[in-house]
Amino acid sequence: MSTSPSMECTVEPAGEYHFTFNYDQPASFGDREPAEESWINDLRRYPRDWDNIPGPDWHLVKQRYTEDEWLASVQRYKEWRESDDKRPFQG
Numbered sequence: 001m002s003t004s005p006s007m008e009c010t011v012e013p014a015g016e017y018h019f020t021f022n023y024d025q026p027a028s029f030g031d032r033e034p035a036e037e038s039w040i041n042d043l044r045r046y047p048r049d050w051d052n053i054p055g056p057d058w059h060l061v062k063q064r065y066t067e068d069e070w071l072a073s074v075q076r077y078k079e080w081r082e083s084d085d086k087r088p089f090q091g
Contacts, residue, residue, distance in 0.1 A: 006022050006025075006026075006027035007019060007021050007022070024054065025058060026054075026058045036060055039059065039060050039061070040060055040061055041089075043061055043074075044073065044077040044089075045077075047074045050067045050070065053070075073091055076091035077089055077091060
C-alpha cells in the first residue's frame with residue numbers, strides 16, 4: 001500500500017501558511033505502528049460524528065462496528081471512565 005503524509009504544511013516567504021490534511025489514508029509511522037486498539041480507543045476517548053470517522057477502507061472502527069454499535073461502545077466507555085471501576089475497559 002502506498003502512503004501519503006497525513007498532514008502537509010506549506011509556509012510562504014511572507015509568513016503565510018497553509019495546512020492540508022489527508023483523511024483518506026492512514027498515517028504512516030514507519031516501523032513503529034500503533035496497536036490496532038490504539039486507533040479505536042483514541043476515538044472512544046475523543047469521539048466524533050460517525051460521518052467524520054475516516055474510512056471505511058482503512059479505519060478499524062468502520063471495519064469492526066456499525067454506527068449504532070459504535071455509539072453504544074462510546075457510551076459504555078464514557079460510563080466506565082466516569083465510574084470507579086479500575087478494571088480495563090471491556091466494551
